Amino acid sequence: MATPHNRAANGEIAKTVLMPGDPLRAKWIAETYLADVQLVSDVRNVYCYTGQYKGVTVSVMASGMGMPSIGIYSYELYKFYDVENIIRIGSAGAYTDKLKVLDVVLADAVWSESTYGQAQSLDMKNWQYPSEELNRQIKDTALKMNKKLVSGPIHSSDVFYHEADANDVLRKMVDEEGLLCVEMESFALFHNAEVLGRNAACLLTISDSLVTGEELDADARATAFAEMVELALEAAIAV
Ligand SMILES: O=P(O)(O)O[C@H]1O[C@H](CO)[C@@H](O)[C@H]1O
Ligand SMILES: O=c1cc[nH]c(=O)[nH]1
Numbered sequence: 286m287a288t289p290h291n292r293a294a295n296g297e298i299a300k301t302v303l304m305p306g307d308p309l310r311a312k313w314i315a316e317t318y319l320a321d322v323q324l325v326s327d328v329r330n331v332y333c334y335t336g337q338y339k340g341v342t343v344s345v346m347a348s349g350m351g352m353p354s355i356g357i358y359s360y361e362l363y364k365f366y367d368v369e370n371i372i373r374i375g376s377a378g379a380y381t382d383k384l385k386v387l388d389v390v391l392a393d394a395v396w397s398e399s400t401y402g403q404a405q406s407l408d409m410k411n412w413q414y415p416s417e418e419l420n421r422q423i424k425d426t427a428l429k430m431n432k433k434l435v436s437g438p439i440h441s442s443d444v445f446y447h448e449a450d451a452n453d454v455l456r457k458m459v460d461e462e463g464l465l466c467v468e469m470e471s472f473a474l475f476h477n478a479e480v481l482g483r484n485a486a487c488l489l490t491i492s493d494s495l496v497t498g499e500e501l502d503a504d505a506r507a508t509a510f511a512e513m514v515e516l517a518l519e520a521a522i523a524v
Contacts, residue, residue, distance in 0.1 A: 286365055286366075288361045288365055289328075290328050290329065290331070290357055290358065290361060291326045291328055291333065291358070291361055291362075291365075291366070292325075292326045292327070292328050293325035293326045293333055293335075293366065294325075295366075297323070297325040297335055298325060298333065298335060298344045298346070298362065298366045298368060299335055299342040299343050299344040299368075300367070300368060300369045300370065301343055301344070301368070301369065301370040301371075301372070301521045301522075301524060302343075302344045302345065302346055302362055302368050302370070302371050302372070303343065303344070303345040303346075303371075303372050303374055303514070303517050303518070303521060304345070304346055304347070304348045304355070304358070304359070304371050304372065304373045304374065304474075305345070305347055305348070305373075305374045305375060305510075306347065306348050306349060306350050306355075306375050306376070306469075306470060307347060308330055308331055308332045308347040308349075310347070310374075310510065311332045311333070311334060311345045311346060311347040312332055312334070314334075314345045314514055315332075315334035315336060315345055318338060318514065318515075318518055319334065319335075319336025319337060319338055319343065319345070320336055320337040320338075321336050321337050322334050322335070322336030322337075323335055323336065325344075326346070331346070331347045331348075331349055331358065332346070332347055333345070333346035333347075334346070338518050338521070338522055339522055341521070341522040343518065343521050343522065344368075346358065346362070348373070348470055348474075350469060350470075351443065351469050351470065352397075352399050352401040352441070352443060352469065352470060352472060352473035353401075353473075354470075355373070355470040355473050355474050356401060356405070356473040356477065359371055359473070359474050359477045359478070359485070360477050360481070363477060363478065363481040363483045364481055368483065369483055369484060370416070370419055370483070370484045370485070370486075370521070370524055371474060371478065371483070371484070371485050371486075372419065372423070372485075372486045372487075372488060372517045372520065372521060373470060373471055373474055373485070373486070373487040373488065374488050374489075374490075374510065374513055374514060374517050375468045375470060375471075375487065375488075375489050375490075376468070376489065376490055376491075376492035376501075376510070377390060377439070377466040377467060377468040377489035377490070377491055377492065378466060378467045378468075378491070378492065378493050378494065378495045379465070379466045379491045379493070379494040379495060379496060380440070380459050380464055380465060380466055380467060380495055380496070381465055381466075381496065382494070382496045382497060383435075384435065384465060384466060384491050384494070385491065385494070385499070386491050386492065386493065386494060386499050386500065386501060387490060387491060387501075387509065387512070388433070388435060388490070388491045389432065389433065389434055389435070389488060389489070389490055389491075389512055389513045389516065390434075390435050390436065390437070390439065390465055390466055390488070390489045390490075390491065391420060391423055391424065391427075391434055391435070391436040391486070391487070391488055391489075392415060392436070392437075392438070392439045392471055392486070392487040392488075392489070393414075393415065393420060393436045393437060393438065394412055394413075394414055394415075394437075394438040394439075395412065395413050395414070395415075395438065395439050395440070395441045395471045395472050395475060395487070396411055396412055396438060396439075396440055396441070396458070396462055396464060396472075397411060397413070397440065397441040397442065397443070397472035398411070398442070398443065398455075399441065399442070399443045399472050399473070401472060401473040401476060402472070402473075402476045405473075405476060405477070405480070406476075406480050408476065408480075413441075413471070413472050413475035413476050413479065414475060414479075415471075415475055415478075415484075415485055415486045415487060416478065416484035416485055416486060418484065418524075419484045419485070419486040419520075419524065420436070420486055422520050422523055422524050423486055423488065423516065423517075423520045424436070425523075426516060426519045426520040426523055427516055429519075430515070430516060430519060432512060432516055434516070435465065437463065437465045438462060438463060438464050438465065439464055439465050439466050439467070439468065439471065439487070439489070440455075440458075440459060440464040440466070440467040440468075441467075441468060441469060441470065441471045441472035441473075442467050442468075442469055443469070445469065466489060466491060467495070468487070468489055470487075471485075471487035474487065475487075484524075488513050488516065488517055489513070490509070490510045490512070490513045492505075
């Protein structure tokens, strides 16, 4: 059943969806890792592909950037396409010098200043949480694959570019709560999963450090995430 933002037919999207922000990352993942792959939606150039990974049907769909965008796509996937699990696979900026560019992080809690939850369902909480079961599966898979995975609380922000005074207030919160890194979608994704009784997780690759200034360029951000993608795919076929 099509929606205003997704032209896939019923049954064309798998029960587990990998969700990068960038449509070109979705295309790269589909072309690199999936067999018998089909582009099932390209509304607004937000690509959604379904294919086979090691014989299991998996979809990969972009979310766009920010809470309103992932809010729409993830809601429709859960509610109208009966998707059970969404694993976000994003890039993030490190808040600590313990994280280096290309390190992979699994969010085990997410703090946000966003009013997404309040606007969506009068939920005033500033913390949201992933599915325990999905996170356990991802951690077990990382162990089996011998991949390094850092887990902890992260920041999901509505803003990429902050002015200095806002940044000072934010840094206080980051330090107090020990937030590891920042991205811009997981809070809305986890909220939607909670209100719709579905599962969500968020894997991130560090693309830049807000401590050291080290960063990946835009081309690398589209494709340098093989470690995270392979972990997400292996976890997706195990759930
Ligand atoms: O690489 P993606 O998944 O888009 O994630 C991060 O990158 C974008 C900002 O550059 C935001 O969407 C942020 O969450
Ligand atoms: O949201 C993001 C993503 C990557 N790097 C950042 O600084 N912020």
